[in-house]
Amino acid sequence: MTHPPKAVIFDCDGVLVDSEPITNDILHENLAQHGLHIPRDRIEELFVGGTIAGVGDTAREMGAALPDDWVDQIYAAIYARLRAGTPLVAEVLGVLDALDARGIAYAVGSNGSMDKMQITLxxxxxxxxxxxxxxxxxxHAKPKPEPDLYLLAAEQLGVAPADCVVVDDSPSGCIAAQRASIRCFGYAERSDPARLTPHGAIPVASMAELRAKLGV
Structure with a gap:
């Protein structure tokens, strides 16, 4: 970017906190217990950036015999594992400190629940x-890939979408930013950026690279 944005809107899981490997491990284990054996890397491709209810719907379509209260059960399992320790994404505090130093506003827009964010954040x-x-x-709004969350965050920050930047690590989040007409950096430290670039995202492979591209 030629100049810093006026606001940055972060996804939560995989961008601020390194929670996705934990969640994906639990989904892999749980779905296998219900008769659906999906390779670990395929779990990430199918479900990262979605909703737990959506995971359940897809799993049932793929043949999993999930109980009616599966969403509540899997949330309980995920929350328990996250409470045991969820690390920050490396160097993310440096990005937030740099934004604070420049007076640049920031927010979080997540498909996850407030309870989950309270645990991890x-x-x-x-x-x-x-x-x-x-x-x-x-x-607050419809889940990504709908643009509502990111548009709401921009509105609440008092910044026009054109003056914001989104940082997201999933195709659904990058699509949401694209639909909101917000510039998007696709965070791909441990994943293939080719998952994100078709949706208009500019790939970044580290928080140091993100800081450079944000101009902070």
Whole structure:
């Protein structure tokens, strides 16, 4: 970018906190227990960036015999594992510090629940840091790939979408940014950026690279 944005809207899982490997491991184990054996890398391709309800729908279509209360059960299992320890994405605090130093606003827009964000962000000191600027599809708007979450975050920050940047690591999030007409950086530290670039995202492979491209 030639100049820094006026606001940055972050996805949560896989961008702020390194929670996706934990969640994907649980999904892999749980679905196998219900008769659906999906390779670990395929779990990521199918489900990262979606909703747990959507995971259940897809799993049933693929032949999993899930109980009616599966969504509640899997949330309980995921939350318990996340509470045991969810690390921050490497160097993300440096990005937030740099944005603060430049007076650039930021927010979170996630398909995950507020409870999940409280667990993952709370244990890392980010729950308070993002207070009043966390937007969940469970509460505030339609989930990604619809643009609603990112448009709402921009509105609440008081910044036009054209002056914002989204940082997301999933195709659904990059599509949401594209539909919102917000520039998107596709965070691909451990994944194939080719998953994100078809949806208009500019790939970044580290938080250091993100800082450089943000101009902070």
């Amino acid at each position: 709370g244990q890392n000191g980010l729950w308070d840091r993002f207070a009043g600027r966390m937007f969940s599809a469970h509460v």
